[in-house]
Amino acid sequence: MSASPTNSLPASRPPAPEVMRDEIVIQVDDLHKIYHMGETQVHALRGVSIEIRRGEFVAIMGASGSGKSTFMNILGCLDKPTSGRHLLEGIDVSGLEKNQLARIRNRKIGFVFQGFNLLARTTALENTELPTLYSRIDKAERRGRAVEALKMVGLADRTDHFPSQLSGGQQQRVAIARALVNRPSILLADEPTGNLDSRTSVEVLEILQSLNDQGLTIILVTHENDIAQFAKRSIVFRDGKIRRDEPIPNRASAAEVLKTMPAMED
Numbered sequence: 001m002s003a004s005p006t007n008s009l010p011a012s013r014p015p016a017p018e019v020m021r022d023e024i025v026i027q028v029d030d031l032h033k034i035y036h037m038g039e040t041q042v043h044a045l046r047g048v049s050i051e052i053r054r055g056e057f058v059a060i061m062g063a064s065g066s067g068k069s070t071f072m073n074i075l076g077c078l079d080k081p082t083s084g085r086h087l088l089e090g091i092d093v094s095g096l097e098k099n100q101l102a103r104i105r106n107r108k109i110g111f112v113f114q115g116f117n118l119l120a121r122t123t124a125l126e127n128t129e130l131p132t133l134y135s136r137i138d139k140a141e142r143r144g145r146a147v148e149a150l151k152m153v154g155l156a157d158r159t160d161h162f163p164s165q166l167s168g169g170q171q172q173r174v175a176i177a178r179a180l181v182n183r184p185s186i187l188l189a190d191e192p193t194g195n196l197d198s199r200t201s202v203e204v205l206e207i208l209q210s211l212n213d214q215g216l217t218i219i220l221v222t223h224e225n226d227i228a229q230f231a232k233r234s235i236v237f238r239d240g241k242i243r244r245d246e247p248i249p250n251r252a253s254a255a256e257v258l259k260t261m262p263a264m265e266d
């Protein structure tokens with residue numbers, strides 16, 4: 001891309017071009033996962049096949065134990081399927097060794113979990129910077145990226161705060177910034193609002209929707225229907241299989257919903 005001095009880049013990332021949006025970023029075929037625990041086996045995924053394209057915002061739903069986290073761990077290259085194929089941006093990752101998987105994961109995937117998993121004695125900025133420590137970029141660039149990521153989640157004024165000095169919603173936003181700092185193409189969020197009250201949950205969804213509008217592919221696990229309504233597509237798991245997969249018509253705008261919710265003290 002050639003930069004022209006009269007056409008400087010905007011502060012936030014521009015939307016990905018439409019041609020890129022159609023590209024398949026995740027493809028899985030007939031995934032099975034069997035956990036072995038001594039004598040017993042748990043067949044957690046029983047033949048899951050799916051395609052997810054760039055720019056999608058998918059909500060994964062289903063009862064506890066239906067296989068959602070198992071599925072997310074495989075999509076995130078944290079775990080391997082027992083059988084089946086998993087392509088990530090066209091690369092077959094199902095056969096890769098642990099260290100190769102870790103490298104791809106670090107480059108392509110951002111994770112957000114229910115517990116924010118921030119280091120307690122470490123500032124928001126340093127927490128955000130952590131995933132860059134494994135990449136070959138210099139300190140100034142790392143710092144710059146962390147500041148940029150914190151700006152994207154609206155926390156530019158909290159860089160030096162420790163987790164204990166932040167609200168739950170702010171801590172989750174730091175966790176989102178940390179997930180974004182290596183500029184992943186996919187964000188995986190497993191029950192990211194599970195520990196948050198309803199207004200704070202919608203605030204987190206507002207950030208996720210805005211990142212999705214900028215081209216980030218998002219896959220979000222939630223057991224709350226209200227939260228799933230902010231995605232563009234919902235997939236329901238039952239007993240390790242996909243039971244439903246459908247677009248969400250008239251998806252809700254978190255920014256609009258927030259206007260109707262009473263403000264709360266921080």
Ligand SMILES: Nc1ncnc2c1ncn2[C@@H]1O[C@H](COP(=O)(O)OP(=O)(O)O)[C@@H](O)[C@H]1O
Nearest residue numbers: 035037042044063064065066067068069070071
């Ligand atoms: N590491 C593991 N070892 C053994 N069994 C597991 C493990 N993780 C999940 N399971 C089992 O696999 C099934 C699916 O679990 P999980 O993917 O965590 O479901 P969900 O996230 O939908 O609640 C459950 O029966 C669960 O007990």
Ligand SMILES: [Mg+2]
Nearest residue numbers: 065068069070
């Ligand atoms: Mg789970």
